[in-house]
Amino acid sequence: MRLIFLGPPGAGKGTQAKLLTEKHGIPQLSTGDMLRAAVAAQTEVGKRAKAVMDAGQLVSDAIVNEIVSDRIDSPDCAKGFILDGYPRTVPQAQALDEMLAGKGIGLDAVIELKVDEAALVRRMETRVAETIAAGGSVRSDDNPEAFRRRLAEYREKTAPLSNYYATTGKLKTVDGMADVDTVTKEIGRILS
Template structure:
């Protein structure tokens, strides 16, 4: 927005230019008193300059004047800021970020939830809200192997031999990942820790750098509801887009006489490519996964409860209500 000083100066120049044109061109005689009198008596300065400009043949020149005046005023204001603080605004922002990243505690969240609880939906929203990345152990493991880091090479050797990657290697991958710039102010862990020993190893690693887990959020959904969510899920493999027979069906979906989706009609809305179901998105596989989840997760929650950082969220409701509860869980309690 133009400043009042710039508007007044530009108005005077436009008026002067208009008067000169009035003297030189007979066709512009009606341009004089009525326009300038109206412009001078209106209370809105932006309306004043607009009327003058519309009446004047020097519209382009007036705009240029306004721009020059505003640029000069911006430069003057910036110089004043630099002179007052002795630094530019960019320098001040950088210094503030450095201090925050060095002295303030990291915001470290663990997001728990059984398969189908909504971690894939709510996690990115938390990520956007807090400006910290959501870290998946699977993604970190693949990235470390691809980058050829020392710990990535160890993990690759174990996997090629058909073994399971040890907790020590996973902790090493996390340690390397959280040293990157996007984790300076914190991060969200998804899929780790899965066991109590992993939780204790994570605590030890974070303590070595002066950090700790600051919040644990559990998304709660009854097992009976999860079966419907999981078995109705279809995936577009290359993009990761997710569909659901009941909650978010693809446009192409058609049902058979039993109300079940016809596989050949399940296609991605964007590409038209076939969708797929994961091999573990079945009722039998889900029962086994849920048993393992409950058995392993409850001890972890009990491990962090004495710290007062565990929050449970009812994820068996409208997404907007789930998000409202998550926001409340994230707040610092007064």
């Protein structure tokens, strides 16, 4: 099972990916985690990524694509994987398609969690308030202004992936505003 989850920040992609990894024994591949692991392991691509990051620059698509390719070749990905946060752009999606074709594998589905952005902002505000009330700490970017910026960046850069994957027939949409169990059941139905 090889999947991509699409949806804006706060849509529930991480929650659903975790449930699927537990059920099917396949890893959830987060771009940030893969990048940090490659740097820590001092792989050739990890060393190049570290040099770019140390210079205060963004890691190029070519480096990110290579890190994803290396990670997909890992033994724990033999039964499949869930990509979360990658691809972020249509050029990355095209590179992923070429990479997977070169490995003789393909995606089983791209699942987009459709959500109401205004409701997501309200959810985030409630979650932050509850965390603070419980004496917890919140991330510096867990505030309405930062969250709205992340949503705008998603709309600009990542939302076009919906159209890209719709043309391939791989895109399946799920109402991400439903409760967790309902979303899980709908994803299960899509994958069966």
